[in-house]
Amino acid sequence: MSPRDHGYARYKLDGCRCYVCGFAVAQWRDAREQAVRRGQWQPYVDAAPVRAHLRRLQACGLGLRRIAQAAGVDRKRLQAVLHGRPERGTPPQRQVRPGLAQAVLAIEPTEDLLGPATVIDATGTRRRLQALVAAGWPQARLAARLGMARGCVSALMARERVCVRTVRAVKALYDTLWCADPRRHGVDAQAYSRARNQARSRYWAPVGAWDDDTLDDPAAVPDTGAANEPTRMERTAARHNEIIHLASFGLSALEIEARLGVSSTTVGTVLRAERAERAEHVVHRRARSDARPRPPPRVTAPGAAPNRDYARAPASLRRKTGRGHSPVHRGARSRTRQPDLARAPRAQRARRMRQRRHP
Numbered sequence: 066m067s068p069r070d071h072g073y074a075r076y077k078l079d080g081c082r083c084y085v086c087g088f089a090v091a092q093w094r095d096a097r098e099q100a101v102r103r104g105q106w107q108p109y110v111d112a113a114p115v116r117a118h119l120r121r122l123q124a125c126g127l128g129l130r131r132i133a134q135a136a137g138v139d140r141k142r143l144q145a146v147l148h149g150r151p152e153r154g155t156p157p158q159r160q161v162r163p164g165l166a167q168a169v170l171a172i173e174p175t176e177d178l179l180g181p182a183t184v185i186d187a188t189g190t191r192r193r194l195q196a197l198v199a200a201g202w203p204q205a206r207l208a209a210r211l212g213m214a215r216g217c218v219s220a221l222m223a224r225e226r227v228c229v230r231t232v233r234a235v236k237a238l239y240d241t242l243w244c245a246d247p248r249r250h251g252v253d254a255q256a257y258s259r260a261r262n263q264a265r266s267r268y269w270a271p272v273g274a275w276d277d278d279t280l281d282d283p284a285a286v287p288d289t290g291a292a293n294e295p296t297r298m299e300r301t302a303a304r305h306n307e308i309i310h311l312a313s314f315g316l317s318a319l320e321i322e323a324r325l326g327v328s329s330t331t332v333g334t335v336l337r338a339e340r341a342e343r344a345e346h347v348v349h350r351r352a353r354s355d356a357r358p359r360p361p362p363r364v365t366a367p368g369a370a371p372n373r374d375y376a377r378a379p380a381s382l383r384r385k386t387g388r389g390h391s392p393v394h395r396g397a398r399s400r401t402r403q404p405d406l407a408r409a410p411r412a413q414r415a416r417r418m419r420q421r422r423h424p
Contacts, residue, residue, distance in 0.1 A: 109160035125174035136168040189281035193239040199264035
């Protein structure tokens with residue numbers, strides 16, 4: 066007794082001549098004749114595209130047995146397309162049936178078709194775990210939910226390839242926790258802040274930076290917005306600048322505390338540090354001024370008291386002088402400047418020279 070159902074295959078292969086098998090053969094012949102009349106008869110197609118698609122599926126981690134199961138065909142038919150039939154001495158097929166080609170080409174290398182132990186790229190797994198840590202979930206909590214040891218999550222984020230079973234577990238965990246608040250699930254404030262600071266310091270993208278269709282794409286770039294969230298040091302520096310700015314307008318510590326929402330201790334600490342910095346700046350400026358060399362005092366005549374520079378003299382000690390007089394302190398003896406002999410006429414110059422020789 067043949068295991069095949071009655072139809073065209075049983076009529077051809079088993080020689081059954083019952084009414085059902087004969088009617089199936091008659092229908093097939095009638096459809097063939099009509100297709101030949103219309104010019105649509107195509108019993109075979111080229112096997113090269115089917116062979117290339119099978120090799121691409123194998124490169125993605127799918128085996129022939131799973132491909133045949135997904136396509137609904139026998140595994141030996143796919144083996145004949147790829148390698149031929151070595152036991153029969155036949156080479157790889159050059160033509161295949163259209164139904165076989167359509168069934169094989171319709172298969173896409175999705176994660177559902179892969180076996181649990183198949184090793185694939187870990188980009189999506191790493192991004193999901195980093196996004197959960199950026200949301201405030203400690204790695205120890207994630208490892209406990211995945212059924213792993215405490216240090217396995219950090220090692221998992223450093224891998225390049227992981228098993229499919231791990232990918233599915235991380236994806237299910239991400240779908241459960243991506244919109245949940247860790248503090249409402251038993252995570253204390255210290256662990257929550259530590260996880261967020263760790264993700265921020267390592268520039269891990271948060272949950273909202275990835276789309277569902279780009280999360281597993283190695284070439285995708287996260288959309289973190291126009292600017293990243295400021296760090297703790299940047300927020301502290303900005304708060305100190307605001308306190309100093311408000312204090313410069315004469316606001317008291319209580320008013321600054323009410324405006325900025327900080328404690329009075331913080332305001333007092335910032336203001337004391339600012340006053341100490343200003344005092345230190347004044348001390349350094351005076352030290353540099355004392356170390357600067359000063360010019361020697363000017364003397365008007367031998368034995369006379371030194372005169373100060375006119376530009377540095379006080380306004381009360383300055384007076385307007387005529388031509389030929391130098392500016393001196395009030396009460397000091399003025400000295401007449403000698404005229405220029407080179408510009409005087411020759412007779413006057415000779416007379417003055419004689420007066421100097423014989424006074």
